[in-house]
Amino acid sequence: MIDIIINITLLAFLAITSVAIVRMTNLFAIVMLFGIFSLLSAGLFVVMDAPDVAFTEAAVGAGISTVLMLATLALTRNRQKNPYKEAPHAHRPWLPLFVVGITGAVLVYGTWDIPRFGDPNSPAQTHVARYYLENALPETGVPNVVTAVLASYRGFDTLGEVAVVFTAGVAVLLLIGGRRPKQTLKQKDEGEQDET
Amino acid sequence: MDFFIGQYNYWVVIFLMMVGLYTVISRGNLIKKIIGLSIFQVSVFFLYISMGTVEGGAAPIITEGVKLYSNPLPHVLILTAIVVGVATTALALALVIRIKESYGTIEEDEIHKLDHSL
Amino acid sequence: MKPNLILHVVAKFLIPLIIIFALYVQFHGDFGPGGGFQAGVIFSAALILYALVFGLDAAEKIIPSHILRILASLGLVIYAGVGVVTLLLGGNYLDYTVLGSTQIAGQHLGILLVELGVGITVAAVMLIIFFSFAGRGRV
Numbered sequence: 001m002i003d004i005i006i007n008i009t010l011l012a013f014l015a016i017t018s019v020a021i022v023r024m025t026n027l028f029a030i031v032m033l034f035g036i037f038s039l040l041s042a043g044l045f046v047v048m049d050a051p052d053v054a055f056t057e058a059a060v061g062a063g064i065s066t067v068l069m070l071a072t073l074a075l076t077r078n079r080q081k082n083p084y085k086e087a088p089h090a091h092r093p094w095l096p097l098f099v100v101g102i103t104g105a106v107l108v109y110g111t112w113d114i115p116r117f118g119d120p121n122s123p124a125q126t127h128v129a130r131y132y133l134e135n136a137l138p139e140t141g142v143p144n145v146v147t148a149v150l151a152s153y154r155g156f157d158t159l160g161e162v163a164v165v166f167t168a169g170v171a172v173l174l175l176i177g178g179r180r181p182k183q184t185l186k187q188k189d190e191g192e193q194d195e196t
Numbered sequence: 197m198d199f200f201i202g203q204y205n206y207w208v209v210i211f212l213m214m215v216g217l218y219t220v221i222s223r224g225n226l227i228k229k230i231i232g233l234s235i236f237q238v239s240v241f242f243l244y245i246s247m248g249t250v251e252g253g254a255a256p257i258i259t260e261g262v263k264l265y266s267n268p269l270p271h272v273l274i275l276t277a278i279v280v281g282v283a284t285t286a287l288a289l290a291l292v293i294r295i296k297e298s299y300g301t302i303e304e305d306e307i308h309k310l311d312h313s314l
Numbered sequence: 315m316k317p318n319l320i321l322h323v324v325a326k327f328l329i330p331l332i333i334i335f336a337l338y339v340q341f342h343g344d345f346g347p348g349g350g351f352q353a354g355v356i357f358s359a360a361l362i363l364y365a366l367v368f369g370l371d372a373a374e375k376i377i378p379s380h381i382l383r384i385l386a387s388l389g390l391v392i393y394a395g396v397g398v399v400t401l402l403l404g405g406n407y408l409d410y411t412v413l414g415s416t417q418i419a420g421q422h423l424g425i426l427l428v429e430l431g432v433g434i435t436v437a438a439v440m441l442i443i444f445f446s447f448a449g450r451g452r453v
Contacts, residue, residue: 011208049266051347059355071447076296096222116202118251129267141418145256145268155408161276168283169439175290
């Protein structure tokens with residue numbers, strides 16, 4: 001019971017934080033709030049019995065991605081007043097709200113058939129998961145089933161994931177790895193000259 | 197009440213997903229768009245982990261005297277997805293930095309104006 | 315940035331602990347929660363903390379960027395290499411059973427090596443990404 005109460009409270013906090021992120025216009029505050037969002041989700045992963053995932057989310061979401069976003073903010077801030085202020089948006093919010101409302105309503109309709117949260121007999125629990133839980137220890141000698149599945153049963157999958165991480169690192173190096181070239185700011189008048 | 201507790205997780209997941217989607221399509225600032233995308237991403241993580249949770253189950257580390265474990269497969273998928281997610285987010289942020297360096301702005305409207313597109 | 319005494323003392327105290335914790339998570343991942351992905355990220359967080367407190371140049375003296383590039387590739391090569399070794403020993407690709415005398419021993423060795431490869435690549439790539447972002451800022 002206490003699990004469910006913590007679960008509901010943390011999820012409500014997450015929803016509130018996400019709304020605050022959308023409504024704020026100061027990018028610095030938004031990035032800090034996103035760090036809090038990640039920390040809350042790490043706590044929620046612990047409540048849902050996924051310590052490995054919580055570990056990763058706490059280190060990655062609250063640590064590294066916040067640092068990276070702050071570095072980006074420092075590199076992209078305006079030199080004039082309000083360095084971290086987002087520009088006021090010119091559009092009316094009604095069309096995006098309409099699209100989001102329709103999509104959300106369809107998705108909520110889809111949850112009517114989903115097995116309830118924590119159901120031990122739902123289809124997700126009865127197929128391959130049961131095999132892993134019963135055979136991981138005798139077949140690999142590793143008590144942590146997550147590690148056994150990650151490195152042994154689905155080793156090929158993980159190889160692909162590591163390759164993706166490596167490729168992303170190479171791409172970042174190619175994009176911003178070297179020294180900054182001489183200023184080639186695309187000016188407004190320069191654009192107009194191109195037109196004529 | 198039972199139905200509410202049973203589906204509450206999925207509804208919050210959908211709410212977070214829609215908040216992320218709204219941020220991506222309605223805001224012009226590129227960094228804010230990326231944060232919206234990350235919120236969307238985290239909501240998908242919650243969807244997977246929620247489906248793997250078993251009531252009264254323990255973390256999937258085999259110990260004596262424990263009968264019921266949560267599903268390890270979603271944990272594996274999401275664990276790798278989080279690390280890949282931060283790597284791809286970093287790539288997106290690198291692109292934003294390059295856009296700032298060559299256009300001088302990260303607001304979508306101003307970039308369109310400079311490009312004479314739209 | 316002018317040096318801050320409190321930050322320096324606290325960071326010097328914390329960084330070794332974070333690195334030991336990363337190694338624990340890496341090599342205890344078979345028995346408790348943990349593994350290569352988490353350990354790599356925690357390890358890189360320790361060095362990022364060092365770079366934030368003591369400056370980017372000091373951090374690049376510890377791990378120069380050309381070594382980081384080699385390390386990032388090395389992890390992936392270890393992972394794929396384990397697969398090739400199992401192929402040469404007569405098993406399927408990434409079927410660790412052939413690595414040891416018994417199935418358990420082989421699986422154990424294979425999982426350890428693969429997690430090591432994952433940890434090295436993830437730590438190196440995270441540091442490469444951070445150094446690229448931070449290095450862009452200096453003129």
